[in-house]
Amino acid sequence: MNRSQLTGQIKAKQSYLCVGLDTDVTKIPAHLQSQPQAVLQFNKAIIDATKNYCVAYKINTAFYEVYGLKGWEILEETLAYIPSTHFTIADAKRGDIGNTSAQYARTFFETYSFDAVTVAPYMGEDSIRPFLEYTDKFTIVLGLTSNKGAGDFEYLKTNTGNYFYEEVISKISTWGTQDNLMFVVGATQAKELENIRKIIPSNFLLIPGVGAQGGSLEDVSKYGMNKDCGxxxxxGRSILYASTQEDFAETAATVSKEYQQQMTGCLKTYLPV
Amino acid sequence: MNRSQLTGQIKAKQSYLCVGLDTDVTKIPAHLQSQPQAVLQFNKAIIDATKNYCVAYKINTAFYEVYGLKGWEILEETLAYIPSTHFTIADAKRGDIGNTSAQYARTFFETYSFDAVTVAPYMGEDSIRPFLEYTDKFTIVLGLTSNKGAGDFEYLKTNTGNYFYEEVISKISTWGTQDNLMFVVGATQAKELENIRKIIPSNFLLIPGVGAQGGSLEDVSKYGMNKDCGxxxxxGRSILYASTQEDFAETAATVSKEYQQQMTGCLKTYLPV
Structure with missing residues (x-):
C-alpha cells in the first residue's frame, strides 16, 4: 500500500487509528488461553472487531519471536488475515551494518509482505539505506520515543544546541521521501510535535503511547496533523485488553469505534485547509 | 557461561576469537547449495573446523530470519550444535520500550539459550534494563560500531564536548556490571579504544570489523586489552568464505588457526601484567 492509498483510506474512514497487535498470551481472556493457537484466534477476533474503525495494524515482533517457530507461524497467519485495505507495520526496530540491514529489509518486505518496518537509527546511513531502497514500502525510523528512557539519549543536547533526536530526524529526512519514510514520535512527547513538524512537515508519523502509556490523542492531533493527516x-493494550472476559471482541470494537469517532472530530478541527 | 568461565576458556586456548555465523546461502560452496538444509550443513562443518581455535560463536539473526520459519529452525539447530565450552551470542540488535524488551530478553535467554544478546541503545534505560535483569547472561550494547554510518550519529558532539557514543557507553556502564554487560566497539575504530578503556576499564568488548571490514587485530589488542583480556x-566472512570450494572447512580451520596464533602473540605482548 502506497502513500496515496493510505491517505485515501484515512479520508474514507475518517480514522488514522493503527491497532497494535502486541498480543501477550498471559493477558488474553482465560477461555481462550487453553485452546490451541490461542493468540491467533485472539488476533483474528480483534481484527474482525476493529477493521472498520482503523486503517493500519502494527505487529510487534517481540511478542511472537518469544514463542519461537510457533510464534513466527502465528505472526505469518495474522499478517495474512489482515485485509488488503489495511496498512501493515512490522514493529521490529531492526538496524545493523549494510549487508545485514539488507537481510532484515528482505525479511520484512519480501519473506513477509509488510508495508512498513520500524528501524533504529543509531548506526547511521548504511544501516538505514537498504530499507529505503524498497521505494514502494515504508521505513519508519525511531525519532522521539514514548518511553521514559527517551530522556537518556534522545534528549541529550548536541554542541549545536539541538536535541539529539532532532539531529536524527533532520539528517535522516534527507535520505528518503514522504513516499518511503516515516518517523516514530511518541504521543507522550506531544509538545515536541510542533517543533518536529518544522523539520519534517510532510512525512507521516507513527505515534505510539496513546492509551496505556498516557498520551493524549487531542494534543497529538493538534500539534502533529498536516494537510494529508500525516x-x-x-x-495497543487499551483495545486488546479492554475486556478480559468473553466479550473481549465486542469491547475492542466499542473502544476502537470511540477512537475512530474522536479522530473524526480531530480531523474536522485540526486538518489544515 | 559466566565471565570467569569465559576468561578461563580464553586463557586455556590462548584465543579470544569469536566466529561470526552470518551464513549467506548464496555465498556458500556450490556443491552444498542444492542440498537440503545447506546452511545448517555448512554451519556444522564450520563449527567442527573452528571450535579448537575460537572461544565464542556469534549468530547474526538477520541471516536466519530472512528464510522465515526454516531459518529460525536452522538457527536453533546451529545453536544446539555449538559445544557448551563456547560462549554464544545472538547478534540481534534488539531494543524497545520496557514491556517489549522484556519479551526480547526472554526470546534470546529462555526460548533460545544464548549466553548473550546485542542490544541497541537509542531508547534508553527502560529498553535495556529487562536484558540486564538476567544477571547470569550478558547484554552487549552497541557503543561505537564498525560501519561508515558510525559517523552520522555516534560521532556527534554533545554540549559537554563528548562524542555521543561516549555518553552512551558512560551512562549505560552504570546500569550493569562486568559480569552482565559488554559493549560493541568496531575494530575499524581502534584508535578510540584507548579512550574507551578509560571509561570502561573492565567490561568485555565485542569487536567486529576485523577481516572483511579492514580492522587490525594488532591495534585492537594493543589499545583494547585489559588484564582479563576483555x-x-x-x-565472520574472512573465515566462512575463505574458500568457496569443497575444501571450505579445511580452509576455515587454517584461517581461524592463523587468527588464534596471532592472538596468542598479542596476549604475550599486550596483556597487562
Missing part, C-alpha cells in the same frame, strides 16, 4: 496513531 | 574479536 498521522498513524497506534493503540 | 576482548572478543569477531571474524
Amino acid at each position: 498521522l498513524l496513531v497506534n493503540v | 576482548l572478543l574479536v569477531n571474524v
Whole structure:
C-alpha cells in the first residue's frame, strides 16, 4: 500500500487509528488461553472487531519471536488475515551494518509482505539505506520515543544546541521521501510535535503511547496533523485488553469505534485547509 | 557461561576469537547449495573446523530470519550444535520500550539459550534494563560500531564536548556490571579504544570489523586489552568464505588457526601484567 492509498483510506474512514497487535498470551481472556493457537484466534477476533474503525495494524515482533517457530507461524497467519485495505507495520526496530540491514529489509518486505518496518537509527546511513531502497514500502525510523528512557539519549543536547533526536530526524529526512519514510514520535512527547513538524512537515508519523502509556490523542492531533493527516496513531493494550472476559471482541470494537469517532472530530478541527 | 568461565576458556586456548555465523546461502560452496538444509550443513562443518581455535560463536539473526520459519529452525539447530565450552551470542540488535524488551530478553535467554544478546541503545534505560535483569547472561550494547554510518550519529558532539557514543557507553556502564554487560566497539575504530578503556576499564568488548571490514587485530589488542583480556574479536566472512570450494572447512580451520596464533602473540605482548 502506497502513500496515496493510505491517505485515501484515512479520508474514507475518517480514522488514522493503527491497532497494535502486541498480543501477550498471559493477558488474553482465560477461555481462550487453553485452546490451541490461542493468540491467533485472539488476533483474528480483534481484527474482525476493529477493521472498520482503523486503517493500519502494527505487529510487534517481540511478542511472537518469544514463542519461537510457533510464534513466527502465528505472526505469518495474522499478517495474512489482515485485509488488503489495511496498512501493515512490522514493529521490529531492526538496524545493523549494510549487508545485514539488507537481510532484515528482505525479511520484512519480501519473506513477509509488510508495508512498513520500524528501524533504529543509531548506526547511521548504511544501516538505514537498504530499507529505503524498497521505494514502494515504508521505513519508519525511531525519532522521539514514548518511553521514559527517551530522556537518556534522545534528549541529550548536541554542541549545536539541538536535541539529539532532532539531529536524527533532520539528517535522516534527507535520505528518503514522504513516499518511503516515516518517523516514530511518541504521543507522550506531544509538545515536541510542533517543533518536529518544522523539520519534517510532510512525512507521516507513527505515534505510539496513546492509551496505556498516557498520551493524549487531542494534543497529538493538534500539534502533529498536516494537510494529508500525516498521522498513524497506534493503540495497543487499551483495545486488546479492554475486556478480559468473553466479550473481549465486542469491547475492542466499542473502544476502537470511540477512537475512530474522536479522530473524526480531530480531523474536522485540526486538518489544515 | 559466566565471565570467569569465559576468561578461563580464553586463557586455556590462548584465543579470544569469536566466529561470526552470518551464513549467506548464496555465498556458500556450490556443491552444498542444492542440498537440503545447506546452511545448517555448512554451519556444522564450520563449527567442527573452528571450535579448537575460537572461544565464542556469534549468530547474526538477520541471516536466519530472512528464510522465515526454516531459518529460525536452522538457527536453533546451529545453536544446539555449538559445544557448551563456547560462549554464544545472538547478534540481534534488539531494543524497545520496557514491556517489549522484556519479551526480547526472554526470546534470546529462555526460548533460545544464548549466553548473550546485542542490544541497541537509542531508547534508553527502560529498553535495556529487562536484558540486564538476567544477571547470569550478558547484554552487549552497541557503543561505537564498525560501519561508515558510525559517523552520522555516534560521532556527534554533545554540549559537554563528548562524542555521543561516549555518553552512551558512560551512562549505560552504570546500569550493569562486568559480569552482565559488554559493549560493541568496531575494530575499524581502534584508535578510540584507548579512550574507551578509560571509561570502561573492565567490561568485555565485542569487536567486529576485523577481516572483511579492514580492522587490525594488532591495534585492537594493543589499545583494547585489559588484564582479563576483555576482548572478543569477531571474524565472520574472512573465515566462512575463505574458500568457496569443497575444501571450505579445511580452509576455515587454517584461517581461524592463523587468527588464534596471532592472538596468542598479542596476549604475550599486550596483556597487562
